[in-house]
Structures are given as C-alpha cells and as structure tokens.
Amino acid sequence: MLRNESTYKLALDKTTYRAIKMQTGTSIDVEKFIDDCVNEYRDSGRGNGLFTSKDGMFWSESFLRRMQKYENLKDKRRQAANARWGKETEKEKDTKKCKCIKGLCKNNANAKQKKYKSNAKLKKLYAKRCKLNQIKLNEIKLNKMKSIYPSDHKPVEIEETKMDEMEEMEFERIIRNCELHVLDPSLNLEITEILREMYLNSKTRKKTLELNSKKIMYALKQFAIANTKSRIQKPKAYFKKCIITATEQTELSTQYDVDTIYRIENEVGYE
Helix, strand or coil, rough: CCCCCCCCCCCCHHHHHHHHHHHHHCCCCHHHHHHHHHCCCCCCCCCCEEEEEEEEEEEEEEHHHHHHHHHHHHHHHHCCCHHHHHHHHHHHHHHHHHCHHHHHHHHHHHHHHHHHHHHHHHHHHHHHHHHHHHHHHHHHHHCCCCCCCCCCCCCCCCCCCCCCCHHHHHHHHHHHCCCHHCCCCCHHHHHHHHHHHHHHHCCCCHHHHHHCCHHHHHHHHHHHHHHHHHHCCCCCHHHHHHHHHHHHHHHHHHHHCCCHHHHHHCCCCCC
C-alpha cells in the first residue's frame, strides 16, 4: 500500500486501518499493531521504529531509501533516453543540412554505393558456404521449443535466495520485458529460474537489467543452432553465455528480428 502512494506514506487514521484489515483479512487490532511498529519495535542503533510517524502520516524509512534508489535509477534512464533522442535530432539536422550541400550529398551517395557493392560481393562469396546453415536455421522453430535440457535431464533442487521488495519489483520488470509467456510453459519456467540466478549474481546482474524479448529470442536462437550441431554438455551454463552474448549484440538484437539477424550474419560469413 505504501508503494502505491506518490509520497510512499499513508495516513495514520481509521480509514487506513480499515483498508489494511480488509486487504489482509486479519483479525488483529491493526491500529495497535501499527502503533507498536512506530513506538515499541525500535532499532537500538538509529532509534527508529519499523515505521516512523509525523503530522498524521506514517512510513518506513528503509522503504523510502530503497524507493529513492529506484527513483534515481528511473531518472538516469530518462536522462539517457533524452540524450539518445537528442542525438537523433542532431542527426536529422545534419541530414537536412546535407541536402542543401549538393556536392557533399553526391560524395556520400557514391561512398554508400561502393559500400553496397562491396557487401554484395561478400554475400556472393559466402552464399554457398552458408547454404547448409541457412537450411538448418529455417528448420528451427522456437515456438515449438519446450526445454533447453535433453530429455534425460534430471532437475536439481536449488536453494532459493530471497530478494527484498525492491529487487522483486526490478526482477518482475525484467520478466515482463522478456515476454516469456509466449514460450512453452516449461521453457518459460526454466528461463525464469536462469534469469533469477543471473540477477542474484553480482557479476551478471547488470546484463540481466538490459534484457528484453528480442534479446532473449536472439539467445534462444543461438542456443538452438549450437544444439543442432552437437549435444551441449552444460545447457544452463551455455544458455547463460548466449544471454550475455545477446546483451552485447545491442544494435542487431534491438533493430532487427531474429531471423534477419542470422540471415545477415550468415551472408557476410560470421561464425
């Protein structure tokens, strides 16, 4: 309830008590419980209770600190987005300026034409070499993929590490961005658990924050291609590497669909 308030604070009144009682279905005295959280259950080091109250409002100091970090993160992302769009605006201005300078535009056009001719030669050069791989790619249907593990795989129980409220919200955002619901339910569950491990690992957390549906599909396609060539001995570890690779292929994985990405890579001969 605190999270849903713009100030992350609630009024210390009977309306709030009734709302808490209805939402939790509790039979305890909510007013006394909150009063105890404010006045009785105190942190000996800081002197604060589980809740702090003032001017008819109550809140959680630790929750405010976490949400401040969250708000700062949103501000940084907003600033980065504005900077990115600002750069694109400058490019548009440069394009208009270029149209006014006929000689410069003509030179740019000639340069692009040479570049396209060079790419065309590369495409012809690697066409035969990549034909077999292209056939295999066309046979891979990600919507029919049910698991990254072989059929004889035996699940291993992993002790779940709990996340705090802030981490849970951030991880749920990542899962929503990845749109795993479009996959087979068992594959959805496997990838969710793998992403959870990567998110809880300080070395890979930053990478998981960059994930979206296109990058997950990019990683799945990489994994599927490797799996057609030979049996992957450590599927989970290999799939994590595929995910990290997908985050590093920012331009390709966000501007094109997966089939286009692999068609381009095969045409120019990337391994």
